Every structure is written in structure tokens, then in C-alpha cells.
Amino acid sequence: xxxxxxxxxxxxxxxxxxxxxxxxxxxxxxxxxxxxxxxxxxxxxxxxxxxxxxxxxxxxxxxxxxxxxxxxxxxxxxxxxxxxxxxxxxxxxxxxxxxxxxxxxxxxxxxxxxxxxxxxxxxxxxxxxxxxxxxxxxxxxxxxxxxxxxxxxxxxxxxxxxxxxxxxxxxxxxxxxxxxxxxxxxxxxxxxxxxxxx
Numbered sequence: 001x002x003x004x005x006x007x008x009x010x011x012x013x014x015x016x017x018x019x020x021x022x023x024x025x026x027x028x029x030x031x032x033x034x035x036x037x038x039x040x041x042x043x044x045x046x047x048x049x050x051x052x053x054x055x056x057x058x059x060x061x062x063x064x065x066x067x068x069x070x071x072x073x074x075x076x077x078x079x080x081x082x083x084x085x086x087x088x089x090x091x092x093x094x095x096x097x098x099x100x101x102x103x104x105x106x107x108x109x110x111x112x113x114x115x116x117x118x119x120x121x122x123x124x125x126x127x128x129x130x131x132x133x134x135x136x137x138x139x140x141x142x143x144x145x146x147x148x149x150x151x152x153x154x155x156x157x158x159x160x161x162x163x164x165x166x167x168x169x170x171x172x173x174x175x176x177x178x179x180x181x182x183x184x185x186x187x188x189x190x191x192x193x194x195x196x197x198x
Contacts, residue, residue, distance in 0.1 A: 004057035004067055007049040012074040014046040015081040022085045025149065032149040040146060046078055047135055065120035069111055072123045075131055076104045082138040091141045091159065096166035100134075103173040107180060114187045121184060126176035133172050137165040 001009075021039045025032040053071060057063045080101060086092045107127075114121045123131070141162050144154050181188065 002057075002062040002064070002067075003060060004053040004062045005064075005070065007053035007056065008067065008071050008074050011046050011049040011053075012077050014042060014049075015074075015078045018042055018046065018078075019081050019085060036146040036149050040142065043082065043139070043142065050075060050131075065115075068120040068122035069115065072111075072127065072131075073108065075123075076108070079131070079134045079138065080104065082142070083134075086138065086141045086145070086162075089145055091144065091162045092137075092166050093163060096170050099170045100173055103170075103177050107177055110180060110184065110188055114184060117187055117190065119184070119187045121180065121187075124176070124179060124183065126172070126179045130169070130172040130176045133165070133169050137162070137169050140165060 018039060021035055021042065024030075025035050050071070053067070057067055080097075083092055083097050083100060087094055087097045111121045144158055144162065147154055
């Protein structure tokens with residue numbers, strides 16, 4: 001397995017690990033403060049693997065069609081996991097999570113259709129911008145939850161900001177989706193399956 005792909009696999013693996021660490025204090029009633037000092041660095045490292053896989057893919061000439069598809073897939077696994085945790089905790093509106101999940105299902109279906117025709121759809125600028133917004137929203141909200149677990153209550157405005165950020169995430173997600181559909185419309189809606197992508 002290529003080094004770049006190992007970092008991508010690691011990001012996907014850390015998603016359920018984050019889920020467990022996040023909810024252990026909820027399930028047990030203990031380790032609330034301890035979880036803060038584990039889940040924040042864990043999420044930071046998991047997000048950094050996205051940089052590492054791209055860096056090593058370019059440096060070691062390991063860019064592949066598999067990586068182009070698998071990298072955004074693991075991004076989605078991690079970000080949706082964090083959003084799910086924060087939604088259950090009452091921060092992220094459930095409608096925002098649902099719309100984001102719908103978008104990610106659609107874009108992955110589009111990637112599958114394109115892959116059948118020999119075309120690997122890599123992350124585009126709009127998709128990357130959307131992902132950065134996901135990350136900012138997740139970290140900001142996780143900091144609020146961390147503060148609560150450490151005994152500090154955030155002002156009501158802080159929770160309102162989470163809702164605003166969540167709506168921005170949804171808007172950027174669908175703007176990005178439209179961009180993919182328009183940019184690859186000939187591939188996605190073409191009936192040719194000869195692998196030429198034309």
C-alpha cells in the first residue's frame with residue numbers, strides 16, 4: 001500500500017475512534033475532562049492526515065485514481081462522524097446534518113458513475129472550500145462542547161454561531177454539488193461505458 005493511501009486509511013479509521021472517545025463520558029458519566037484532551041488532538045491529527053496524504057502523493061509520485069476517490073470518501077466519513085456527534089449533543093441542527101448527508105450520498109454516487117466510465121473525479125476547489133468550512137464548524141463546535149465538559153458555559157450567542165456555520169456548510173455543500181454536476185455532466189449523464197470518459 002502506498003504511503004499516501006495509508007494516511008487516507010488512517011483518517012477513515014480514526015473516525016469511529018473519535019466517536020467512541022466523544023461518547024464515553026456520556027455513556028459512563030466519567031472522563032469528561034479527560035476526553036477533551038484526547039478528542040481535540042485526535043481530530044486535529046485526523047484532519048492533518050488529509051494534508052499528509054496529498055503531500056506524499058505528490059512528492060513520491062503516488063497520485064492515483066484510487067486516491068482521488070478514496071481521499072474525499074474518508075474526508076466525508078470523518079466529517080459526518082463529527083457532525084453526527086455534535087448533532088446528538090444539540091449543537092448542529094438535525095436538518096443541516098441530513099442535508100449534508102444527502103449531498104455526500106449524491107456526490108459519491110456521481111463518482112461511482114464516473115468511475116464506471118473510467119473517470120476518477122478528484123476534489124474540486126468548491127469541494128475543498130466546503131470541506132474547510134466543515135472543519136471550521138466542527139472545531140468551533142467541539143470547542144464549545146469541550147468548554148462545557150471543563151465546567152465553562154458559553155454564552156447563547158456561541159450556539160447561534162454554530163447554527164449560522166451549519167447553514168453555511170449546507171449552502172457551500174450544494175453549491176459544490178452543482179459545480180460537480182455541471183463540470184462532469186457529459187461523463188455522468190453519458191450512456192457510454194467504454195472507459196474513455198467521453
